[in-house]
Amino acid sequence: MKNDHLTDNDIQAHVFNKVSEDDIVLHISTCTVCKAKVTSYQALLHAIDEIEPETFPFDTTRLAMLKIEQFKNKKSTTASYILYAFLGIFILTVFVVCIPYITPIFKTFQEMNNITNAFVIVSTLSVLIFFLTVTFRQYKQKIILLTA
Ligand SMILES: [Zn+2]
Structure with a gap:
């Protein structure tokens, strides 16, 4: 004891x-x-x-999620409109400025043989696919973070 x-x-x-x-x-x-x-x-x-858990006459979780969704959509649509506008203007400007330089590039392609052309196209496609994969992976990670 x-x-x-x-x-x-x-x-x-x-x-x-x-x-x-x-x-x-x-x-x-x-x-x-x-x-x-x-x-x-x-x-x-x-x-x-x-002590009983606080009760509400409505589903608080659903309401909060709804608010978050609304906020997210609002933010993303405004941001994406601005982004698309800037992208459109940028691409147009680049295109207009580059017209004198684009024609010689096509001429060079015509002058090069088929193997060189194929090499250039395959390299470009590889880089493009790589960047798309990276972007898609980042997008998926963000989605996982958001839904976790
Ligand atoms: Zn005691």
């Missing part, structure tokens, strides 16, 4: 986990100080059990 009073850990283990060693149970039954502690912990446990 322990001569000292029980520690808070012992009492909490006794009250909350409902498991304790025999000497702890014996001490509680004989010591008024520790018995009072056990009683207050039991009152606390009872009070915690009494």
Whole structure:
């Protein structure tokens, strides 16, 4: 049997986990100080059990998700319109500026033999596919982050 009073850990283990060693149970039954502690912990446990989770007359999770979706869509549409406008202007400008330079490029292609042409086309396609794959992977990672 322990001569000292029980520690808070012992009492909490006794009250909350409902498991304790025999000497702890014996001490509680004989010591008024520790018995009072056990009683207050039991009152606390009872009070915690009494608290019901906050209830709302509507589905808060669904509402929050709806708000997030609305915000996301709004943001992305505005951003994408601006992006498309800039891209369109950029491509048009590049095209207009490059017309004098594009014709010689086609001439060079015509002058080169078929193997060189094939090599250039395959290299270009490889680079393009690589960038598309990287972009798609990043997109998927973002989707996973968003839905996680
Ligand atoms: Zn005691």
